[in-house]
Amino acid sequence: MEQSPARSSSVTVADVAREAGVSKATAARVLGGYGIVSAKVREAVKAAASALDYRPNELARSMTTGRSGTIGVVVGDIENPFFSLAVRGITDVARLAGFNVILSNSGEDVAAEKAAIRTLVAKRVDGIIVSPAKEGDVEHLKDIERSGRPLALLDRSAPSLNVDTVIADDMQAAEGITRLLIGRGHRRIAYVTACDTPDHVFHSLDDIYTDSVRRRIEGHLGACREASLTSMEEWVRVGANSSEATRRIVLNMLQSAERPSAIIASDSVIGLEVFKVARELGLTLPDDLSLVSFHDADWTSVTSPPVTVVQQPVYQLGEAAATLLVERLNGEVGEGRRVVLQTRLIERASVGAAPSSGS
Amino acid sequence: MEQSPARSSSVTVADVAREAGVSKATAARVLGGYGIVSAKVREAVKAAASALDYRPNELARSMTTGRSGTIGVVVGDIENPFFSLAVRGITDVARLAGFNVILSNSGEDVAAEKAAIRTLVAKRVDGIIVSPAKEGDVEHLKDIERSGRPLALLDRSAPSLNVDTVIADDMQAAEGITRLLIGRGHRRIAYVTACDTPDHVFHSLDDIYTDSVRRRIEGHLGACREASLTSMEEWVRVGANSSEATRRIVLNMLQSAERPSAIIASDSVIGLEVFKVARELGLTLPDDLSLVSFHDADWTSVTSPPVTVVQQPVYQLGEAAATLLVERLNGEVGEGRRVVLQTRLIERASVGAAPSSGS
DNA sequence: TTGAAAGCGATACCAC
DNA sequence: GTGGTATCGCTTTCAA
Numbered sequence: 001m002e003q004s005p006a007r008s009s010s011v012t013v014a015d016v017a018r019e020a021g022v023s024k025a026t027a028a029r030v031l032g033g034y035g036i037v038s039a040k041v042r043e044a045v046k047a048a049a050s051a052l053d054y055r056p057n058e059l060a061r062s063m064t065t066g067r068s069g070t071i072g073v074v075v076g077d078i079e080n081p082f083f084s085l086a087v088r089g090i091t092d093v094a095r096l097a098g099f100n101v102i103l104s105n106s107g108e109d110v111a112a113e114k115a116a117i118r119t120l121v122a123k124r125v126d127g128i129i130v131s132p133a134k135e136g137d138v139e140h141l142k143d144i145e146r147s148g149r150p151l152a153l154l155d156r157s158a159p160s161l162n163v164d165t166v167i168a169d170d171m172q173a174a175e176g177i178t179r180l181l182i183g184r185g186h187r188r189i190a191y192v193t194a195c196d197t198p199d200h201v202f203h204s205l206d207d208i209y210t211d212s213v214r215r216r217i218e219g220h221l222g223a224c225r226e227a228s229l230t231s232m233e234e235w236v237r238v239g240a241n242s243s244e245a246t247r248r249i250v251l252n253m254l255q256s257a258e259r260p261s262a263i264i265a266s267d268s269v270i271g272l273e274v275f276k277v278a279r280e281l282g283l284t285l286p287d288d289l290s291l292v293s294f295h296d297a298d299w300t301s302v303t304s305p306p307v308t309v310v311q312q313p314v315y316q317l318g319e320a321a322a323t324l325l326v327e328r329l330n331g332e333v334g335e336g337r338r339v340v341l342q343t344r345l346i347e348r349a350s351v352g353a354a355p356s357s358g359s
Numbered sequence: 360m361e362q363s364p365a366r367s368s369s370v371t372v373a374d375v376a377r378e379a380g381v382s383k384a385t386a387a388r389v390l391g392g393y394g395i396v397s398a399k400v401r402e403a404v405k406a407a408a409s410a411l412d413y414r415p416n417e418l419a420r421s422m423t424t425g426r427s428g429t430i431g432v433v434v435g436d437i438e439n440p441f442f443s444l445a446v447r448g449i450t451d452v453a454r455l456a457g458f459n460v461i462l463s464n465s466g467e468d469v470a471a472e473k474a475a476i477r478t479l480v481a482k483r484v485d486g487i488i489v490s491p492a493k494e495g496d497v498e499h500l501k502d503i504e505r506s507g508r509p510l511a512l513l514d515r516s517a518p519s520l521n522v523d524t525v526i527a528d529d530m531q532a533a534e535g536i537t538r539l540l541i542g543r544g545h546r547r548i549a550y551v552t553a554c555d556t557p558d559h560v561f562h563s564l565d566d567i568y569t570d571s572v573r574r575r576i577e578g579h580l581g582a583c584r585e586a587s588l589t590s591m592e593e594w595v596r597v598g599a600n601s602s603e604a605t606r607r608i609v610l611n612m613l614q615s616a617e618r619p620s621a622i623i624a625s626d627s628v629i630g631l632e633v634f635k636v637a638r639e640l641g642l643t644l645p646d647d648l649s650l651v652s653f654h655d656a657d658w659t660s661v662t663s664p665p666v667t668v669v670q671q672p673v674y675q676l677g678e679a680a681a682t683l684l685v686e687r688l689n690g691e692v693g694e695g696r697r698v699v700l701q702t703r704l705i706e707r708a709s710v711g712a713a714p715s716s717g718s
Numbered sequence: 719t720t721g722a723a724a725g726c727g728a729t730a731c732c733a734c
Numbered sequence: 735g736t737g738g739t740a741t742c743g744c745t746t747t748c749a750a
Contacts, residue, residue: 012727023737028728035730036735055506058481059422060727063742068418070461070482078450084443091437091464100478102429103462105450119459122417123429147414275661299658302634371743382721387744394746397719419743422726 011052020048031056062124070100071325072120074130075154076108080269081297082314083131086154089318090129097326099126108133108194108241114140121147127325131155134209150328154321156211163336164324166317170212170294173310173343174219177264177292180345182227185354186262186290189232190253191220192274193266194241202236213266216294220264235260246273254281254289261354262290268297268309275303286352296346305349313341370411379407390415421483429459430684431479433489434513435467439628440656441673442490445513448677449488456685458485467492467553467600473499480506486684490514493568509687513680515570522695523683525676529571529653532669532702533578536623536651539704541586544713545621545649548591549612550579551633552625553600561595572625575653579623594619605632613640613648620713621649627656627668634662645711655705664708672700 017027022041029035030045031054037045048054062068071094075083091101102125104116110133117140120128127150132138135158144151145163153165181189195213197203205221208214217236224232237253240246250273253260265271271293275285283289285305293300296311320339376386381400388394389404390413396404407413421427430453434442450460461484463475469492476499479487486509491497494517503510504522512524540548554572556562564580567573576595583591596612599605609632612619624630630652634644642648644664652659655670679698 010727013729014727024728025730025737025739026735028730029736032729038735041735056481057422057483057727058478059418059427059483060742061729063416063418063422063727063744064729066742077447078437079444079447081440081443084440085438087462088436088438088464091462095464100461100463100482102459103446103450104459105447105454119417122415123459124416124418269657272657272661279661297658298628298631299656299661302631302638302658302662304663369743372745373743383744384721384723384746385719387746388720391745395719400720416743419726420745422728422743423745425726 011054012057013054015052016045016049016054019052020044032061066124067126068124069098070102070123070125071322071329072102072104072117072123072125072128074104074106074113074116074120074128076106076131076133078103078105080267082267082295082312085314086131086318086321089315089320090154090322093319093322093326097322097329099326099329106131106133110134110137117141117144121149125149127151127329129154129321129325132158132211135159135211135214136209150325152321152325152328155317157338158211161336164321164328164338165336166320166324166339166341167212167215168312168317168341168343170215170343171219171222173294173312173345174216174264175223176345177310178220178223179226180347180351181262181264181290181292182223182229184290184351185356187229187354188235188258188260189220189224189262189264190235190237190260191217191264191266192237192240192246192249192270193217194239194246194270195266196239196241200239202233202238204233207238216266240266240270240273243269243273246270247277250274250277251281254278254283260289262292262351265291265293268293268295268300271295271297271307271309272299275307285350288355290352290354291350301348303350307350308348309346311344311346313343316341370413371416372413374411375404375407375413378411379404391420425483426485427483428457429461429482429484430681430688431461431463431476431482431484431487433463433465433472433475433479433487435465435490435492437462437464439626441626441654441671444673445490445677445680448674448679449513449681452678452681452685456681456688458685458688465490465492469493469496476500476503480508484508486510486688488513488680488684491517491570494518494570494573495568509684511680511684511687514676516697517570520695523680523687523697524695525679525683525698525700526571526574527671527676527700527702529574529702530578530581532653532671532704533575533623534582535704536669537579537582538585539706539710540621540623540649540651541582541588543649543710544715546588546713547594547617547619548579548583548621548623549594549596549619550576550623550625551596551599551605551608551629552576553598553605553629554625555598555600559598561592561597563592566597575625599625599629599632602628602632605629606636609633609636610640613637613642619648621651621710624650624652627652627654627659630654630656630666630668631658634666644709647714649711649713650709660707662709666709667707668705670703670705672702675700 017024106113131154157165195210197207300307376383465472490513516524554569556566653669659666
């Protein structure tokens with residue numbers, strides 16, 4: 001017992017075959033679970049395998065079969081509850097379908113995303129799911145297709161890519177929020193997002209390279225136009241990509257002479273920061289400031305007041321992306337499919353009427 | 360351009376070698392970045408490689424070198440902010456050290472954990488980090504060691520395993536909390552944890568198979584004994600492993616005749632549920648109920664009142680585990696090391712004096 | 719410095 | 735049914 005081989009085992013099919021007194025091919029058949037073998041031989045091989053403590057080498061198997069049983073996932077930040085929930089959806093589906101997941105963080109940086117994908121392809125993953133940092137910069141994603149591997153896009157589409165894509169109806173959601181706010185009398189509505197521009201100022205939609213973010217701003221501005229509100233672009237704030245940056249942006253806005261009466265947060269991490277800053281400044285929600293956030297994060301329902309949010313089907317987003325990918329892996333062919341999941345506005349108590357002093 | 364090979368590339372070193380007019384071995388040397396090659400030949404090979412759009416096959420490389428450049432991570436639930444933050448710490452360190460991460464969810468189920476580890480070993484990951492579901496059931500973890508791969512334990516130790524382990528000082532943390540509560544006059548202090556027992560009732564410490572949880576309860580009960588409080592075991596509630604279960608347990612306790620005046624939540628997911636139930640029942644924190652939660656989750660600081668928590672160095676826990684593992688991978692040998700990271704009590708406003716009606 | 723050839727551990731094709 | 739053997743793409747002696 002004591003002398004169990006401390007050295008890496010490396011018991012191979014050949015060893016098992018020898019022990020069982022059969023050929024390597026036969027042993028491989030039972031160990032690999034393919035081909036036809038007599039019951040008697042099968043038992044003998046199995047016995048030999050467990051006696052030797054045989055461990056299959058997936059690497060070798062992958063090399064001959066061409067399938068690694070692994071899918072690669074590249075997201076912006078696994079620490080963000082949005083992505084960790086989506087990843088949970090992906091891993092659940094993957095496991096059920098017999099796949100493992102290699103997870104990479106891009107930090108929303110295209111260079112890192114590129115490197116991650118290069119590695120994933122080198123590792124011969126069977127397929128890849130990515131949440132592209134920039135919809136315009138997708139040459140590396142086309143490479144995936146060229147390598148013959150299926151690709152699925154999560155939460156963000158890329159117009160130039162004809163691949164399976166799963167997104168939420170961000171535009172309608174944003175429209176809905178903005179209409180709600182306008183209906184309550186708000187005119188000075190700020191939109192805060194993590195996406196950044198070179199000069200950290202929003203000029204036009206063309207500045208926004210992250211698809212889901214652009215669709216949201218598009219919906220928001222559309223609803224504004226619809227209500228004949230002009231120059232609302234000035235109220236769009238970009239660059240909230242860390243809690244410090246968000247804090248700075250929000251503080252700045254809220255302390256200026258003409259401060260917004262309502263803020264839309266593009267994700268729950270931003271929403272949380274807005275909530276903190278507002279409280280720090282002694283602003284009362286919703287009397288002094290209205291707040292709506294994307295993503296029904298756990299905390300949004302326990303604050304005082306609880307926060308009105310856009311509930312996104314995050315887990316399902318991951319599930320759907322993984323499902324589409326697995327279907328491709330199982331032979332599905334044809335045009336890239338586009339799945340749009342519905343969001344739902346959950347009205348809580350962070351939205352109130354605009355102060356009458358306004359416009 | 361149009362006729363770029365749609366078929367899986369499969370440009371191999373042999374192809375590059377041919378194109379460059381050198382031997383396979385030479386081409387492999389420059390492509391693999393090892394051995395000595397003349398500058399001239401190196402350039403020729405590189406040119407040929409990019410002309411052919413050569414993509415290395417890590418699988419084949421791994422098979423000969425024996426290293427896959429991958430580490431496996433098995434956690435209870437990536438969706439839990441505790442683990443997603445720890446995983447972020449792991450992936451950051453791994454990436455810097457040149458490793459990828461294969462992520463598996465065990466769902467705190469030993470069978471799933473076993474299966475995940477089996478797969479990971481089959482895939483020949485270089486090392487594994489796991490947060491064992493049960494400290495007693497670790498035969499499969501010993502297997503990892505037997506396979507010659509380093510193993511590191513995250514957040515939970517296993518006495519029978521002499522491997523690198525990174526944990527927080529849960530026992531002291533729990534002691535601190537309980538002393539604080541007792542000092543404020545509390546006598547009916549409930550402890551709610553996700554860990555379950557066969558009959559869903561806590562009898563003794565031996566029931567608790569998850570190391571970190573046991574250390575916490577141990578600290579808690581120790582502080583109780585210290586203050587001559589007896590039968591505090593009756594106030595320990597197990598089985599809060601889903602929001603529904605937690606809700607049921609907490610509702611039950613809080614609606615009983617003799618309800619606790621303070622609750623300790625073993626993680627932030629439980630803490631959130633306690634908060635929700637308390638509010639639902641119209642209980643005011645901290646007047647009607649005091650609450651302390653483990654894990655300084657984002658929401659704990661924005662509630663009214665904000666919640667007193669044990670701040671755990673979660674990201675650092677992941678970082679440290681990955682660092683220890685990488686060191687092993689780089690040749691470090693010897694006894695398993697044990698790293699204990701300090702926690703810190705963040706006093707906010709969810710703890711108050713016990714109602715005078717008590718004992 | 720470069721080349722030829724032997725593995726690594728499985729699968730798969732083709733006879734028997 | 736079972737066995738022999740080429741093969742996958744790369745690394746790694748060992749000679750030249």
